[in-house]
Amino acid sequence: MNPSSTPEQKQPSIVGGIMIVAGTVIGAGMLALPIISAGMWSLWTVLVLATTFFIMLASANMILRANLRFDPGASFHTLVKNTLGPVWNIVNGLSVGFVLYMLLYAYTSGGGATVWHSLGLDIPQSMVSLLFGGTLAVCIFWSTQVVDRLSTIFVIGMIITFFAAITGLLPALEVEKILTLSTVPDAQPTAWFVLAALPYFLTSFCFHASVPSLVKYYGKDEAKIRKCIFYGLLIAGVCYTIWIFAGFGVLGRESLRDVYAQGGNINHFLAAVESIVSTPWISYCISIFAFLAVVTSFLGAGLGLFDYIADLLGFDNSLGDRLKTAAITFVPPILGSTMFPDGFIIAIGFAGFAAAIWSVIIPAAIEWKHHRQTGTSGGYGARIFSTTHFVKVVLFYGVITSIFHLLSPDVLDVLPVYR
Incomplete structure (x- = not known):
């Protein structure tokens, strides 16, 4: 050991890593969860949440184990290219790019709708979305430091307004709404609606591109990184559960169905809540929380896509190249x-389709290939998350x-949704 090294340099706190994971996971996607969960309702929602949590925890640990076979600093791109080859790397790159584009569309649509509804503006909602997205795009174009500072401020505000909003909604929450209904009016079982909901829940737990960043930060301290991943996802899961059941208990199934039928954008959800909870400060807290969640999500996804495009096309940091990257x-x-101002829920679903490829399928393929090459499940977690059967x-x-x-x-309109 180098005697000049300090404990802080050797052992960074896991709190920062937990916040990186939780801050990346929690965002605008959670706003759609009560709406998309209305069909399957309480019991199935809990089961889907728990299943998605463990699957995404497992796939993140698969990425971690693969990442530890490389030097700290190796990117997800490097990981896939050197493990699965160029074809899978192209699939992975296209999936990541598609997810980020769809999320930016969703966040621009949702952010514009939130501002338009909350301020009661007379101009078209599409113009508000244009101004919203354009303003945040300028911030990302300006510098990463601007994004860093804005994100820190907005995440703190999001936490405060989330708990303020939930506290304010408690008096209007009816437990009976949460506990009743096992079938829908046309006698379809609630389990039938689980199928179409899976992509939305998967997207809401997706943070996996951040795993290489954790390895770069903590080095090959596998135990510490595993704790960051677990507790970060756990915090997100608790927040999702509280938010979903607050929506269930306040609005009820039929009101959430109406929200979905209107397009499922954030302004429709806010209007439904305001029709039941008339206290102005609660409405303000929910609106501010929704706005901040969309902003932080846009900044994170936008910065990731900006850097991805620059790296992919070989653009440098000059003004001209940054302008091309931003465009x-x-x-x-x-x-x-x-052009399509109410596509928030649709875009989140499409993002889930591509996210399933790079955050679940590809990590499992990497783990499976490692098993076949080494003839062993190997590494920590073999008892649970690393066995060949669990990889399957x-x-x-x-x-x-x-x-x-x-x-x-x-897409093909085969599965039912509750709207």
């Missing part, structure tokens, strides 16, 4: 939000989630 990154999703379960989950999205009303 390729932000013009498509922002223009899309002006994770792979199966990723495949069926992708298939179910293709069968959803947004």
Whole structure:
């Protein structure tokens, strides 16, 4: 050991890593969860939440184990290319790019709708989305430091307003609404609606591109990184559970169905809550929380896509190249939000389709290949998350989630949704 090294340099706290994971996971995607969960309702929602939590925990640990076979600093791109080869690397790159573009569209649409509803503006919602997305795009173009500072401020505000909003909603929450209903009016079982909901829950737990960053920060301290991943996802899962059941208990199934039928955008959800909870400060807290959740999500996804495009196309940090990178990154999703202003839920679902590939299927494929090459499950977690059989379960989950999205009303219109 180098005697000049300090404990802080050798052993960074796990709190920072937990916040990285939780802050990346918790975002605007959670706003859609009460709406998309209304069909399957309470029991199935808990089961889907728990299943998705463990699958995404397992796939994140698969990425971690693969990452530890490389030097700290190796990117997800490097991992896939050197483990699965160039074809899988292309699939992975296309999936990551598609997810980020769809999320930017969703966040631009949702952010514009939130501002438009909360301020009661007379101008078209599409124009508000254009201004919202354009303003945040300028911040990302300006510098990463601006994004860092804004994200820190907004995450703190999001935490405060989330707990304030939940506290304010408690008096209007009716437990009976949560505990009743096992079938829907047309006698379809609630389990039938689980299938179309899976991509949305998968997207809401997706943070896996951050695992290499954790390895870079903590080095090859596998135990510490595993704790960061577990507790970060656990915090997100608790927040999701509270938010979903607050929506269930306040609005009830039929009101959530109406929200979905209107398009499922954030402004529709806010209007439904305000029709029941008339206290102005509660409405303000919910609106501010929704706005901050969308902003932090946009900044995170936007910065990731901006850097990805720059690296992919070989653009440098000069003003001209940054302008080209910004145009390729932000013009498509922002223009899309002006032409289709109420596509928030649809976009989250499409993001789930591609996210299943790079955050579930590819990590499971990497783990499976390692098993075949070494003839052993190997490494920590072999008792639970690293056995060949469990890898097959994770792979199966990723495949069926992708298939179910293709069968959803947004694509082939085979599966039912409650709207």
